[in-house]
Amino acid sequence: xxxxxxxxxxxxxxxxxxxxxxxxxxxxxxxxxxxxxxxxxxxxxxxxxxxxxxxxxxxxxxxxxxxxxxxxxxxxxxxxxxxxxxxxxxxxxxxxxxxxxxxxxxxxxxxxxxxxxxxxxxxxxxxxxxxxxxxxxxxxxxxxxxxxxxxxxxxxxxxxxxxxxxxxxxxxxxxxxxxxxxxxxxxxxxxxxxxxxxxxxxxxxxxxxxxxxxxxxxx
Numbered sequence: 001x002x003x004x005x006x007x008x009x010x011x012x013x014x015x016x017x018x019x020x021x022x023x024x025x026x027x028x029x030x031x032x033x034x035x036x037x038x039x040x041x042x043x044x045x046x047x048x049x050x051x052x053x054x055x056x057x058x059x060x061x062x063x064x065x066x067x068x069x070x071x072x073x074x075x076x077x078x079x080x081x082x083x084x085x086x087x088x089x090x091x092x093x094x095x096x097x098x099x100x101x102x103x104x105x106x107x108x109x110x111x112x113x114x115x116x117x118x119x120x121x122x123x124x125x126x127x128x129x130x131x132x133x134x135x136x137x138x139x140x141x142x143x144x145x146x147x148x149x150x151x152x153x154x155x156x157x158x159x160x161x162x163x164x165x166x167x168x169x170x171x172x173x174x175x176x177x178x179x180x181x182x183x184x185x186x187x188x189x190x191x192x193x194x195x196x197x198x199x200x201x202x203x204x205x206x207x208x209x210x211x212x213x214x215x216x217x218x219x
Contacts, residue, residue: 006173062177
């Protein structure tokens with residue numbers, strides 16, 4: 001199995017397909033609405049530019065600082081209530097497109113080593129059930145311990161995650177530096193106050209939905 005030590009270049013047609021499949025959701029950080037971006041991409045105005053940005057980010061191992069900003073959803077909630085700070089991030093379009101490109105580059109490596117597409121919490125329950133029932137039928141004692149983590153996405157330690165990616169998943173060189181850049185220097189805004197993030201991954205992000213299980217699986 002190959003190990004991701006470099007990112008291949010993506011083509012304009014590949015990026016165009018990702019833009020067309022992106023949901024029409026608007027983020028306050030975006031200067032134009034999503035429907036306008038899709039229309040401009042269809043006329044070959046934006047797709048080549050976005051492709052250049054994606055390739056520049058992946059080949060340099062640098063996630064642009066401007067796209068590390070996130071607006072927390074439901075900013076109208078009471079800021080004095082800690083439950084209001086549930087950090088489901090509203091991310092800019094270009095940041096999500098770059099993540100979509102990274103996600104599409106090494107699907108076989110990701111599925112073999114960590115996240116498996118079309119599997120869910122229901123799949124995990126069925127596996128546990130199929131393990132416990134035969135054990136009980138054979139007269140053995142079965143015990144199950146469950147742990148529910150509160151604000152799990154916020155508890156991801158960056159150094160630990162990067163170490164897992166490098167030593168357990170053989171992610172090195174450009175891809176490793178890209179993930180390091182993706183994780184560091186992020187900020188999130190709640191109404192008008194901005195704060196820097198030193199741990200966790202942005203919930204609501206396609207990239208984070210795959211690297212978060214890696215952190216929990218091997219930590």
